[in-house]
Amino acid sequence: MDILKVCSVTKAYNNHVALDNVLLNVKKGEIFGLLGPNGAGKTTLIRMINQITAPDSGEILLNNHRLNKTDTDIIGYLPEERGLYRKMKAGEQAIYLAELKGLSPRVAEKRLRQWFEKFDIANWWDRKVEELSKGMQQKIQFITTVLHEPQLLIFDEPFSGFDPINVELLKTEILNLKAKGATIIFSTHNMASVEEICDTIALINKSKKVLDGAVKEIKQRFKNNEYEIVVPVGNNIESLMVDGCEVISKEDNGEMETAVLTIERGRNAALLSNILLKTDIISYKEVLPSMNDIFIKTIRDYE
Amino acid sequence: MNKIKIIIRREYLSRIKKKSFLVMTILGPVLISALWLIPFLLSQTTDSKSNFIIVDETAEHQPNAEPLFKDKLKNSAEVNLTYSDDLEKAQTMLREGLCDAVLEIVGANAMPPVKSFWFFGKSEPSLTARQSIENQLTALYKDYYLKSNCGVSEKDIAFINNPKIDFYSKNIITGEESYPEIKMGLGMVAGLFIYFFILFFGSQIMRSVSEEKMSRVVEVLVSSVKPVQLLLGKLIGVALVGLTQFLLWTVLTFAVITTIQSTSSEQFAKPQTNNVVVNERIVSAETYQQAADAQPATEIIQGLFSINYGVIIGMFLFYFITGYFLYASLFGAVGSLIDVDTDAQQFSLPVTIPLIIGIVCLSMVINNPSGPVAFWLSIIPLTSPVIMMVRIPFGVPWWEIALSAGLMLITIWGSILLTAKIYRTAILLYGKKITYKEIWKWLKYKN
The missing domain is CATH 3.40.190 (D-Maltodextrin-Binding Protein; domain 2)
Known part of the structure; x- marks a missing residue:
């Protein structure tokens, strides 16, 4: 079931089109990666889902109804441009932001105390935000985003500004939220994290959607019959090739030879049996393209 | 609606809790009392000769x-x-x-x-x-x-030397004596007070809006509430701060003055009308002399007691609030245009100029409180809060007040609409230089 449907949304500013007839479906409970180069229109789309701006044409459906005023309470948004009131105390501020999302101060405080414990920042409750380190401010902002336990979470570059340890902490929390049933839209340039946590992605380029689908399915779609084979050292791998196979690159670390090959469909068995006649195979696997490669390829092809 | 309340509460409480609010609250009555007590004290001081x-x-x-x-x-x-x-x-x-x-x-x-x-x-x-x-x-x-x-x-020489003819004015309807100088002073004080109030709290709105923009917290806020709600909450919250301050000032000033009066009661007693009988047609040289010799302060005090404070306070509150809303909303628009590296001046100057015009024309208005300059400046909403307040102690026809007040309310409505249009676009434009041409385009947007 789709929690969010973006139906043919178009938005133009003064003299440039930010989104051009964009169509997206986000399934309930998945982590949806919204990808695209800078200025592609991701932020515009996110702002529309948050009802900060409205589409010129098309519509956005949340839980199968048009976005309305009360929907802001079931969405949590972590903008790319982070920011809190500098002069306000951390705890007080988080409660205020939660109240604006419709939470009662009492419930907000109770949940907040738990989160502060979890993130190990409990003794910063009464500190002004400007006294906190950037990482801590980020943690607080993350907490304020999820505190009202929204059905739909939108994270715009959530990992920027975090050290590796906190990135792990955050990833765990995001996966926890997913496990609890939240749907997460995840906008980023960091393709490694996309592979790690996204179920589905959509790639937007120059205001148009150019690619979407489940991550696994897309990888299958983009695979180009590449395989990696590892054999003991001393075998000239080129000499073991059969028709329809080609070595793209190889590397030798003194013990093993690792090579990347392209193998035409249906030639796997012939190649492997040919190799096995001469030597052992330490490992053999299909190489799927990384999201990074797919990203770059799609954008390049589009241009 | 409920969310506006939450915003109002934060804007209000965060300001009330500041130290500067406390300082202002204490300092204000001291200054106002001083202003009120100076005539009394002046009449008793002896300068070094x-x-x-x-x-x-x-x-x-x-x-x-x-x-x-x-x-x-x-x-x-x-x-x-x-x-x-x-x-x-x-x-x-x-x-x-x-x-x-x-x-x-x-x-x-x-x-x-x-x-x-x-x-x-x-x-x-x-x-x-x-x-x-x-x-x-x-x-x-x-x-x-x-x-x-x-x-x-x-x-004969003595008589020739007393040729100064004084004016005493008396309202034909109420039969009360009028003290133009006192009214002048009162109008000035009220007008200047409104001017400073507008400037002070207006610039607070400006700063607060631009702080939210520059710290980027605004993006989180507008994902929870509508920009207009945020703006209105801010305007109302700060207005309540202003009113609280004003109320505290009034109460404290009253307390200070009463305390001082009761501790040295005979010095500040309401003076009897003992010097001049005004409606006596012929004022003899002796009574004149008596009047001239009387302490000048007593006349001021008599004047202060003669004013109809009800109307003045009512109108003062009206212009105090409406003037604030008009300018604060404009200052809010200005605040939303300011980013880290933009010069606030280029946008705030057009807003402050009408206020300054009012102040510059103050003396002209006081010299002729019902002349054309006074009339027009007290009708035009951008100058009316200051100028009308200056005029009111002198008596202003009711239709002029009604016209001025009506125009004021319409203009506030317009300026909040205008500000909302600028505000909701400008707060999310980071690191971009905004020109007047662009603002004009936003104003023409339908939605």
């Missing part, structure tokens, strides 16, 4: 003649006069610092018939002291001339 030595040489070239001015000049509040015949001795005293100035008066056989020369030590005698002596010399010479050359009797 200047000592002048007069060397009257008008008799020098006419044997047997009396010096014209010796022993005839009056000491004033600031000046103590002594006389000497020896200029050099007087000058020596001046050099030694035994007096503050020496005035040499020399007779001449030309016009002007008398010349005088000032010698001074550390500092020049004050203009008022010099003027008072100059006036006295002129008057004495006139008396002398009338007496010796025209043969006018002393009684």
Whole structure:
């Protein structure tokens, strides 16, 4: 079931089109990666889902109804441009932001105390935000985003500004939220994290959607019959090739030879049996393209 | 609606809790009380007097003649006069610092018939002291001339010397005496107060909006509430801060003044109308003199008691609030245009200019509170809060007040709409230089 449907949304500013007839479906409970180069229109789309701006044409459906005023309470948004009131105390501020999302101060405080414990920042409750380190401010902002336990979470570059340890902490929390049933839209340039946590992605380029689908399915779609084979050292791998196979690159670390090959469909068995006649195979696997490669390829092809 | 309340509460409480609010709250009544008490206190202070030595040489070239001015000049509040015949001795005293100035008066056989020369030590005698002596010399010479050359009797001279005709005004409907000077002062104070209030709290709105934009917290806020709600919450929250401050000031000022009055009650007692019976057609020289001699402060106090404060306070609150909303919303628009590296001046100046125009024209309005300048400036909403307040103590026809108030309300509605249009676009434009041309385009957007 789709929690969010973006139906043919178009938005133009003064003299440039930010989104051009964009169509997206986000399934309930998945982590949806919204990808695209800078200025592609991701932020515009996110702002529309948050009802900060409205589409010129098309519509956005949340839980199968048009976005309305009360929907802001079931969405949590972590903008790319982070920011809190500098002069306000951390705890007080988080409660205020939660109240604006419709939470009662009492419930907000109770949940907040738990989160502060979890993130190990409990003794910063009464500190002004400007006294906190950037990482801590980020943690607080993350907490304020999820505190009202929204059905739909939108994270715009959530990992920027975090050290590796906190990135792990955050990833765990995001996966926890997913496990609890939240749907997460995840906008980023960091393709490694996309592979790690996204179920589905959509790639937007120059205001148009150019690619979407489940991550696994897309990888299958983009695979180009590449395989990696590892054999003991001393075998000239080129000499073991059969028709329809080609070595793209190889590397030798003194013990093993690792090579990347392209193998035409249906030639796997012939190649492997040919190799096995001469030597052992330490490992053999299909190489799927990384999201990074797919990203770059799609954008390049589009241009 | 509920979310606006949450915003109002934060805007209100975060300001009330600040130290600067406390300081202002305490300082305000002290200043206002001082303003109110100064007339009382002034009437009782005695300044340190200047000592002048007069060397009257008008008799020098006419044997047997009396010096014209010796022993005839009056000491004033600031000046103590002594006389000497020896200029050099007087000058020596001046050099030694035994007096503050020496005035040499020399007779001449030309016009002007008398010349005088000032010698001074550390500092020049004050203009008022010099003027008072100059006036006295002129008057004495006139008396002398009338007496010796025209043969006018002393009684006639005394009468001639009292020609100043005073105006007393009285409202034909209420029968109350009017004190234009007091009204002038009151209007000025009220007008200036509104001016400072608007500027102070208006710029707070501006700063607060631009802080939210620059710290980027605004993006989180507008994902929870509508930009208009955020703006309105801010405007109302700060307005309540202003009203709280004003209320505290009024209460505290009243408390301070009452305490001071009760501790020294006879000094501040409401003076009886003891000096001049105004509606008496003929005011004799004696009563006139009596009035002139009376402490000037008593008249001020009488004036202060004569004002109809109900209307003034009512209108004051109206213009205080509406003027604030008009300017604060405009300042809010300005605040949303400011980013880290933009110059606030280029956008805030157009908003402050009408306020400054009002202040510049203040004296013109006071000189003629029902003239065309006063009329138009008190009708045009951008200047009316200040100017109308200046006019109100003098009495303004009801239709003018109604027109001014009506226009004001319409303009506030318009300015909040206009601000909302600018605000909701500008707060999310980071690091982009905004031009007036662009703002114009936003205003033309439909939605």
